[in-house]
Amino acid sequence: MGTSREATSVVKASTKYTMLSAAVLGALALVGCNQSTEEATTTADTEQKTEVQATDKASGDTVTIYSSRNEQLIQPLLDEFTKETGIPVELVTDDSGPLIARLQAESTNTPADVLLTVDAGNLWQAGQEGLLQPINSEVVNSNVSEKYRSVDDLWTGLSLRARTIFYDPAKVEPTDLSTYADLADPKWKGKLCLRTSKKVYNQSLVASMIEHYGPEKTEEIVKGWVANLAAPVFSNDTKLLEAIASGQCEVGIANSYYYGRILDENADFPVKIFWANQGEGTEATGTHVNVSGAGIIKNSDNVEGARKLIEWLSSDTAQGKYASSDKEFPVKEGVDESEMLRSWGSFNQDNINVSIFGQRQAEAVQLMDRAGYE
Numbered sequence: 001m002g003t004s005r006e007a008t009s010v011v012k013a014s015t016k017y018t019m020l021s022a023a024v025l026g027a028l029a030l031v032g033c034n035q036s037t038e039e040a041t042t043t044a045d046t047e048q049k050t051e052v053q054a055t056d057k058a059s060g061d062t063v064t065i066y067s068s069r070n071e072q073l074i075q076p077l078l079d080e081f082t083k084e085t086g087i088p089v090e091l092v093t094d095d096s097g098p099l100i101a102r103l104q105a106e107s108t109n110t111p112a113d114v115l116l117t118v119d120a121g122n123l124w125q126a127g128q129e130g131l132l133q134p135i136n137s138e139v140v141n142s143n144v145s146e147k148y149r150s151v152d153d154l155w156t157g158l159s160l161r162a163r164t165i166f167y168d169p170a171k172v173e174p175t176d177l178s179t180y181a182d183l184a185d186p187k188w189k190g191k192l193c194l195r196t197s198k199k200v201y202n203q204s205l206v207a208s209m210i211e212h213y214g215p216e217k218t219e220e221i222v223k224g225w226v227a228n229l230a231a232p233v234f235s236n237d238t239k240l241l242e243a244i245a246s247g248q249c250e251v252g253i254a255n256s257y258y259y260g261r262i263l264d265e266n267a268d269f270p271v272k273i274f275w276a277n278q279g280e281g282t283e284a285t286g287t288h289v290n291v292s293g294a295g296i297i298k299n300s301d302n303v304e305g306a307r308k309l310i311e312w313l314s315s316d317t318a319q320g321k322y323a324s325s326d327k328e329f330p331v332k333e334g335v336d337e338s339e340m341l342r343s344w345g346s347f348n349q350d351n352i353n354v355s356i357f358g359q360r361q362a363e364a365v366q367l368m369d370r371a372g373y374e
Helices: 005-034 042-058 071-084 095-109 121-127 138-143 200-215 215-227 237-245 257-264 301-311 314-326 339-343 355-359 361-370
Strands: 063-067 089-093 113-117 157-166 251-255 272-274 288-297
Touching: 005 200, 042 288, 063 071, 063 095, 063 215, 071 089, 071 301, 095 113, 095 121, 113 121, 113 301, 121 200, 121 288, 121 361, 138 237, 138 301, 157 200, 157 237, 157 301, 157 314, 200 215, 200 251, 200 288, 200 339, 200 355, 200 361, 215 288, 215 361, 237 257, 257 272, 257 339, 288 301, 301 355
Parallel strands: 063 089, 063 113
Antiparallel strands: 113 288, 157 251, 157 272, 157 288
8 A cells, every 4th residue: 555745754754853963963073163153053053943844844845945044034035935835944054064064964864855055156066966956947947047047957046146346435436446357456455355265255256267267367366366465364245345444455355245234234334336347358257146046955855845935936026025135136137126236236247157156166266275365
């Protein structure tokens, strides 16, 4: 006699719950000292959420999300998804690295259905590790441009973040600025601030430059950046922007949504945004744009629910809220941007497929090491 889906889910959830403690410990060991304190949850919180997941998973309907997104920003959207569809959601938050390590350790016993994370490099890595399965959604393919999706359909972008130039308007004129490469010019010596190369955001930026300019020219540019540093590299973009505001440096490179968060708290923050790589010429490739996005876990128990969630997050209903809640840009064309984003002006985006950021990630890391970029 056949076993019903609900009965199967109860058995699998029980098995997963029994094995999960060992899997969590293994995942934490893999992460080790590399775990960032920027967004990580405590072990106690994670264990508590895992227990809830294992219990709710028995229903066969709950979509369990492993997310590196800020819980305060994403939870209201998930609540709205549940309200509209009746599909319950469980959210487990941590940094991307620990989440990927955890999925590796849990293997077929994972309670997760969706990986929701930042940067195409992280999504690409999860795909390379065999942690994701094809989304297989015409809805997603229609809503999201091909350049913001995995070439093998393992993940899709859901919001856009621009990594561009910021400056002190008291010391720098917009006409002084042009491209990422120009920041390597000696005229910026002692005036440039950068975030650490250890963060995937800068790895993806350099990977895109390798794709456009080749490794030799890109290495020259990165060496020029290092020679122009006004201070040791910063651990995050917020500190970098604050350093520009305090006069520690005059220009820097950061993600636009960090700037938006600061403006939310201080509308008079004395730093301005400049869209890099506009205009004409070989370096006018457009401003570097990355994604936050999602994929369906290979060992998901609720593939249909996971697909519905990703489709919903790519829809008109969710896109404006999903993007503007974190000061990001909608990934779906034609969706209205927030008033703040519109105030920054329009810009030309880099049009290369974001999968390249992952494909060239290792090459970018090695190049930055050679250039002395810490």
